[in-house]
Amino acid sequence: MYTNLILLVSFVAQIWAAPNKQNDGMHPHLPVNPIGSLKVDPAEDTSAYWNENAQKTVQEIISRQLNENVAKNVILFLGDGMSIPTIAAARVYNGGEEIQLAFDKFPYMALSMTYSVDKQVPDSATTATAYLGGVKANYGTIGVGPEVPREDCLGMLNVSNHVLSIGYYSQLQNKRTGLVTTARVTHASPAGVYAHTAERDWEADSDVLDSFKDPTVCTDIATQLVYGETGKNLNVIFGGGRNRLLPEEIEDEEGHDGKRVDGVNLIEKWLEQADDRQYIWNRDQLLALDTSNVSSILGLFAHAHMDYNLDRDTTMDPSLAEMTKAAIEILSTGDNGYFLFVEGARIDMAHHDAEARVALDETIEFSKAVQAAVDLTDEADTLIIVTADHAHTLSYSGYASRGxxxxxxxxxxxxxxxxxxxxxxxxxxxxxxxxxxxxxxxxxxxxxxxxxxxxxxxxxxxxTHGGDDVAVYARGPWAHLFTGNLEQNVIPHLMSYASCVGTGYTACDAAN
Known part of the structure; x- marks a missing residue:
């Protein structure tokens, strides 16, 4: 009995003595089991504090006025892989459990179901078809309906199978359009704005050949960006991915070889399509732009994906917020409004590598980009949606003390x-x-x-990705429609309703 008691005491002592190890000094922390906890405000220890805060929130909610203006502008922010646990953990990373990210302050919110037609857990390609085109489709496909299996080249060539994005329909209404991403501009999510392909990996003609397909038949995504009906009309294209637009015998501005084997320099081909087009490749050029005098611009800031913010050369590579700010300023010069897609792509990529610190930091950078949009736009005429394409398997658990x-x-x-x-x-x-x-x-x-x-x-x-629902945050005209539990493909239909674009029922129809 005494031996067992000694073992028990020893075991408990081990638990309480388990290392609360300090790291390199850059990220100091509190002990796991401190007495008490960190308070943002000493008044948190009173019931009155929480009752007063709750009553303030009640008053804010009941005083909201429905905004039923037509949305002149629509901005869709996509935090790739930004699951709900990612958002909660990013708040703490950003300063505390009670800290709100930019989109946490939006007045309306829904949940989005992300499964694809053929998979319980989706990828970024099929989800792009849903939240940009309004149709759920098969894993790995972009801008084509569920009639097209993955790698079905003939199916993707059939225009009756094409899913047209809200970007396309906005262009039909003479709105200016653009995309911003920290990934390659030919990657799955941004490609959802303009491409129609049975294989997300067919970003360059060499990628098509790697699948033992004919690139003269199965048009690669980069070619669709430059020559496609939607891609060629985009006013702003910001992101990485020079290598998918350049031939393998050409080095880009930073000494990296292209990946194309057809010998076509798609950057030059894009510039040749109009006299007023501009191409830039670094942060200085972006910040030096006279955004009031830019018609169409291609900014490729990396040979592949842009670097993580924690690794970014801030003298050469713009932040997501800087790209977003420039894009909004450029698109705002049009008289008929605009549609802008902004992706914080590398949240997802960090999660795939289990690099949680990087993923949370990328989420904060994404929040900064959302705040830049809020600061530059008017809630009266600009609908801003913030969502994710899918979740990840990250969990946020345990009983650590506050702070x-x-x-x-x-x-x-x-x-x-x-x-x-x-x-x-x-x-x-x-x-x-x-x-x-x-x-x-x-x-x-x-x-x-x-x-x-x-x-x-x-x-x-x-x-892997996670199959759980993701959040949808909304601010601006008709934002109150974004409530409840939505199929992911409903999102562009609601954006189209609010901005009076597309072939479905819209707010302009309802007003007549």
């Missing part, structure tokens, strides 16, 4: 070893057991490294 570093420990397991607040269901952060068979001691890792791969349950080279 604890979101990227450190959430508590201690019954084995006396710590576990992180942020974890993934699968991915490259899987930790093998120690030599003695015990759970890996995470406290010994260099978890303060920006690119540390956070723990996962199952080992995979790349963490």
């Amino acid at each position: 604890n570093d979101i990227l450190e420990f959430g508590g201690n397991g019954i084995d006396g070893r710590v576990y992180t607040t942020i974890n993934y269901a699968n991915g490259p952060g899987y930790k093998m057991s120690d030599a003695d068979g015990s759970r890996h001691d995470i406290s010994e890792d260099d978890y303060g490294d920006d690119h540390y791969a956070f723990p996962s349950v199952a080992p995979l080279d790349s963490e």
